Amino acid sequence: xxxTLKIWRxxxxxxxxxxxTYPISDVSEDMSFLEMLDVLNEELIEKAIDPVAFxxxxxxxxxxxxxxxxxxxxxxxxxxxxxxxxxxxKFNDGDTIFIEPFxxxxxxxxxxxxxxxxxxxxxxxxxxxVSVNTSGxxxxxxxxxxxxxxxxxxxxxxxxxxxxxxxxxxxxxxxxLFVSAKVSQFSLLPQGQVEAKExxxxxxxxxxxxxFGNCTNTGACEVECPKGISLDNISxxxxxxxxxxxxx
Amino acid sequence: xxTLNSGVPQGDLKEKWTQYKDSINLVNPANKRNIDVIVVGxxxxxxxxxxxxxxxxxxxxxxxxxxxxxxxxxxxxxxxxNAAKNYQGDGDSTYRLFYDTIKGGDYxxxxxxxxxxxxxxxxxxxxCVAQGVPFARDYGGLLDNRSFGGVLVSRTFYAKGQTxxxxxxxxxxxxxxxxxxxxxxxxxxxxxxxxxxxxxKARGIIARNLITGEIERHSAxxxxxxxxxxxxxxxxxxxxxxSNATAAWKIHxxxxxxxxxxxxxxxxxxxxxxxxxxxxxxxxxxxxxxxGRIWVPKRMEDVEALREGTLKATEIAEENxxxxxxxxxxxxxxxxxRDVASRAAKExxxxxxxxxxxxxxxxxxxxxxxxxxxxxxVLLQGEDPNDHNLIKKMGQEIVKSKYGNLFQMYxxxxxxxxxxxxxxxYPAVHYTMGGIWVDYNLMTTVPGLYAxxxxxxxxxxxxxxxxxxxxxxxxxxxxxxPYTIGDYLSDDxxxxxxSTDSTEFEEAEKNVKELLKKLVENKGKHSxxxxxxxxxxxxxxxxxxxxxxTGLNEAISEIKELRADFWKNVMVPxxxxxxxxxxxxxxxxxxxxxxxxxxxxxxxTRNESCxxxxxxxxxxxxxxxxxxxxxxxxxxAWEYKGEPSEAKLHKEKLEFENIExxxxxxx
Numbered sequence: 001x002x003x004t005l006k007i008w009r010x011x012x013x014x015x016x017x018x019x020x021t022y023p024i025s026d027v028s029e030d031m032s033f034l035e036m037l038d039v040l041n042e043e044l045i046e047k048a049i050d051p052v053a054f055x056x057x058x059x060x061x062x063x064x065x066x067x068x069x070x071x072x073x074x075x076x077x078x079x080x081x082x083x084x085x086x087x088x089x090k091f092n093d094g095d096t097i098f099i100e101p102f103x104x105x106x107x108x109x110x111x112x113x114x115x116x117x118x119x120x121x122x123x124x125x126x127x128x129x130v131s132v133n134t135s136g137x138x139x140x141x142x143x144x145x146x147x148x149x150x151x152x153x154x155x156x157x158x159x160x161x162x163x164x165x166x167x168x169x170x171x172x173x174x175x176x177l178f179v180s181a182k183v184s185q186f187s188l189l190p191q192g193q194v195e196a197k198e199x200x201x202x203x204x205x206x207x208x209x210x211x212f213g214n215c216t217n218t219g220a221c222e223v224e225c226p227k228g229i230s231l232d233n234i235s236x237x238x239x240x241x242x243x244x245x246x247x248x
Numbered sequence: 249x250x251t252l253n254s255g256v257p258q259g260d261l262k263e264k265w266t267q268y269k270d271s272i273n274l275v276n277p278a279n280k281r282n283i284d285v286i287v288v289g290x291x292x293x294x295x296x297x298x299x300x301x302x303x304x305x306x307x308x309x310x311x312x313x314x315x316x317x318x319x320x321x322x323x324x325x326x327x328x329x330n331a332a333k334n335y336q337g338d339g340d341s342t343y344r345l346f347y348d349t350i351k352g353g354d355y356x357x358x359x360x361x362x363x364x365x366x367x368x369x370x371x372x373x374x375x376c377v378a379q380g381v382p383f384a385r386d387y388g389g390l391l392d393n394r395s396f397g398g399v400l401v402s403r404t405f406y407a408k409g410q411t412x413x414x415x416x417x418x419x420x421x422x423x424x425x426x427x428x429x430x431x432x433x434x435x436x437x438x439x440x441x442x443x444x445x446x447x448x449k450a451r452g453i454i455a456r457n458l459i460t461g462e463i464e465r466h467s468a469x470x471x472x473x474x475x476x477x478x479x480x481x482x483x484x485x486x487x488x489x490x491s492n493a494t495a496a497w498k499i500h501x502x503x504x505x506x507x508x509x510x511x512x513x514x515x516x517x518x519x520x521x522x523x524x525x526x527x528x529x530x531x532x533x534x535x536x537x538x539x540g541r542i543w544v545p546k547r548m549e550d551v552e553a554l555r556e557g558t559l560k561a562t563e564i565a566e567e568n569x570x571x572x573x574x575x576x577x578x579x580x581x582x583x584x585x586r587d588v589a590s591r592a593a594k595e596x597x598x599x600x601x602x603x604x605x606x607x608x609x610x611x612x613x614x615x616x617x618x619x620x621x622x623x624x625x626v627l628l629q630g631e632d633p634n635d636h637n638l639i640k641k642m643g644q645e646i647v648k649s650k651y652g653n654l655f656q657m658y659x660x661x662x663x664x665x666x667x668x669x670x671x672x673x674y675p676a677v678h679y680t681m682g683g684i685w686v687d688y689n690l691m692t693t694v695p696g697l698y699a700x701x702x703x704x705x706x707x708x709x710x711x712x713x714x715x716x717x718x719x720x721x722x723x724x725x726x727x728x729x730p731y732t733i734g735d736y737l738s739d740d741x742x743x744x745x746x747s748t749d750s751t752e753f754e755e756a757e758k759n760v761k762e763l764l765k766k767l768v769e770n771k772g773k774h775s776x777x778x779x780x781x782x783x784x785x786x787x788x789x790x791x792x793x794x795x796x797x798t799g800l801n802e803a804i805s806e807i808k809e810l811r812a813d814f815w816k817n818v819m820v821p822x823x824x825x826x827x828x829x830x831x832x833x834x835x836x837x838x839x840x841x842x843x844x845x846x847x848x849x850x851x852x853t854r855n856e857s858c859x860x861x862x863x864x865x866x867x868x869x870x871x872x873x874x875x876x877x878x879x880x881x882x883x884x885a886w887e888y889k890g891e892p893s894e895a896k897l898h899k900e901k902l903e904f905e906n907i908e909x910x911x912x913x914x915x
Binding site: 042050057118158 | 300303314320321333335375376377386387388389391410412424459486488523525526528661829830
C-alpha cells in the first residue's frame, strides 16, 4: 500500500519542531509499524536526509522503549500492543498517518520522536522497591504462602512496561496508572507491607514534583495501556495513600 | 602476555565454593567506600551486580545504552528460571541440575563453575521472592514449577511468559534503592566504546553520551562487562535491536581472550520470517513445548496443498502427521534440548516438509493439550464430559492462563488465531554460549576486568538449557562476582581515586574520537543496515545451524571483503555531537564485522560437532552431533593479534572428575 506520513521533526530540545510530510510506497501489510519506519529511514539516508530518530529496542512489546503517538493514540490504533507490535495491516492504502512523540511536560522531547522519560525512573527510586539486601541471606521462598489470587493480581500490576502511554494519553498528563501499578504490586504481597506507608507517600510526592498532572478518572490510560494495566490499581493506590496519611 | 589459568580451587566439588569463599581476601566496609567499580550493562547480570556491589559499600558507576536500566533485553526472557529447590519432590538436587547442565552443554563447560551455579540457584529464588517478584503460585499459595527442555524434573520457576521481565524489574528495583542512596551513579543513554588499561590493570572506560555525543572518561578500580551476547552478528535474531558486542569486542582487542565464539544457540521455536524488510525475529517460549506438540505432514501432497492454501492444518488426519520429535526421541519427546529440536526442524524442512510458503516452518500444536485440560475441567466442574465444544472452551481457558501473552504476541504478528490453528514456528538465533573467557573468579585475562552473564562463556558449554540464562545472570551478579571481586580489590585499598588525566585515558579517548570521526566523514553510498544484513546472510548461510569446511572458508573471505567495503563505502548521516542512531549502529556493525570472522575461524578450527556447533563432516549415522573428546575436549580462547585472522588460539583443557563423559542421548 501507499501512505503519506506526517512526522514530527525536531532537531533538539532547544529548537522548534514541525510536522514534515513523507510519502512512502509499497508498504507490506505484514510489516510492523517500526519496520515501515526503517524502510523510510533507508530511503532518507539514500537521499542524504537525516533519518527520523525514534526509540525502540526489543521489538516484541516488553522493553517499553518504543513510544509514538500515532493518529492521536499512544501506540496507534490497535489495542493491547506497543508500537513495535503494531502491524501495517491496521492501515489502508492511501491513508495519511500522523506520527508524533509522546507529549507531556514531564517528558521533554530529545529529538524528533524521542522523549526523555527519566522522570519515571526517579519515581521508582523514591520507593519502588522492597528494602531487602541482595546478598542472599533470606528465608526460604516458600516460607510465606501467598494466596494465588493476590499473587496473580500483583503480577498483573507488575507487568507494566514503563512506556509512558498512560501519561501521553491522559489530558492531564497524569502518571497515576504507572505509579499505582508499582504501589499495587507491593501492597498485595506480604514482602511489600513493611514499607507500604512510606512507599506510597514518597512515590506520590515524587510524581507530583516531577510535573505530572492530576487524575480526573477519564480512564483513557487504561484503554491505551499496551499491557492492560487496570484502573483498579489507581483505586488501590488512593486507598493506600489516604490510609497512610491518616495513620501518619 | 596473559596466560590461561582457570583458578579453580582444589578440593571436593561440593565443597569448593564454600571453602573458597572462606579463604579469599575481603575488603573492610570502610575501605569499600574508597573503591569504585564500573558496570557496563543493566540486564540481569549487570543490574544484580550493580545493586549488590553498591549494597556492599562500593561506589558503583553503571552504564546502559537504553533510556533506563529497566529496558535491558533480559526483560524479554519468557519462560522461566531454573533452581534446584526440589519443591515438587520429583528427585531434583544440586547434583542433578549440575549434571543436566553439563550434559545439556555437550560436555564443553567448566565443571566447577557449573556446580557453583547449581549450588547458588536456590538462593536466587529466595532472594527474588523477598524482593517482591510475583512468581506463579498454586492454589495452596506455594510456588509453582514447570518443565523445560533436556531435563526430567520440573524445576523451572516462572511468571507467566514474562519471567525475565519480573526478574529484571526485581534487579532494577534493587538498583533504584541504591541509586536513591547515591551508591550507584547511573549513566543512561551511554555507550562504552573502550576500556582503559593502566599498568596492566583495567582502570576505566571511555563512553559516549548518546544524547550530546560527548566522549567521557570514567575511572574505577575494576571494570565489569555485563553487556550480553553477540547474537545480532546474524542481523536477524531474537535479541533486541540495540543488543551489541561492542563492549566485549573492545575488551577483546585490549587483551581479554574471546572463548568459543562459534557456540551459538539457535532456538527452535520462533515465528518464521515474513519478508525482506524483517528487522528481528520473535521467540515463542520453550515453555510452550510443555504442552505443544511439534509436527509436519507425513505426505508430500499434504505439504503442497498447505502451501497452496487448499488444505488447513486442522484438516490433516492424526495418522498423516509426523510428530518427529516424539518419533526420534521417545524419552524426552517435545522437550529435547534446543540444539536437538532446531536441527530436527531443519532436517524436516530441508527434506521438503516445511509447512509455509517459504518451506521454513513446522507446526507447534496445542489441540491435544486443549482437549486434555478441557476434559479435566469438565470433570472437575461436573459438566457433561461429552460436550466437545465445552471441553474445547475450557481447555482454551487453561492454555490462555498459562501462555496467554505468548498467544497474543503470535496472533498480533502472524494475524492467525493459535487457539484454533497450530502455530507455525522455525528456529532463530537466540543466545550465544561463547563469550569473553573468564576464570573461576569471573575475571578475564586482563586483571581487574570482569565479564558476567551472557557476555562470558563459562557455564553453558556448547548448548544452553532453557531457563538457565536467567539463573546464570543472577547467580553471577547477586552471588558470585560480589565475593570474588573483593579478592582482587583487597589489593587496592591504598590506591585512592584513579585519575582520568593519565596518558592511557588520553590515548583511548583519542582513538575513540578518531574512529567516530572516520565513520561520519566517510560519506559512502550504503547504509549501515545494508552491511549488517549482508553480514547476517553470510553468518546464517555458512555459520548457522550446520556448518562445513568449504562454507566456513568462504565465510571468512566474504566477511573480510565486506569489512573492507564497509570502511570504504559506509554512509553515516548526521554529526558527532548529537543523538545519532546511525552512528551508534555503525560502531556496533564495525565490531560485528570483525567478530563474525573470528566466529567462522573458531568454527573451522573445531573439527567436531558439539551442542549448537554442528559440523556436517562430524555426525553420527542418525544425524546427531559427534564429539571428538580426544582432540577437542578444551575451551578455545582466542587472543587478539591485530586482525581476526591472526588471532592466536589458547586452550583450556576441560577436566571432568565428577561426571562420566559419554555420548549425549535424549532417546
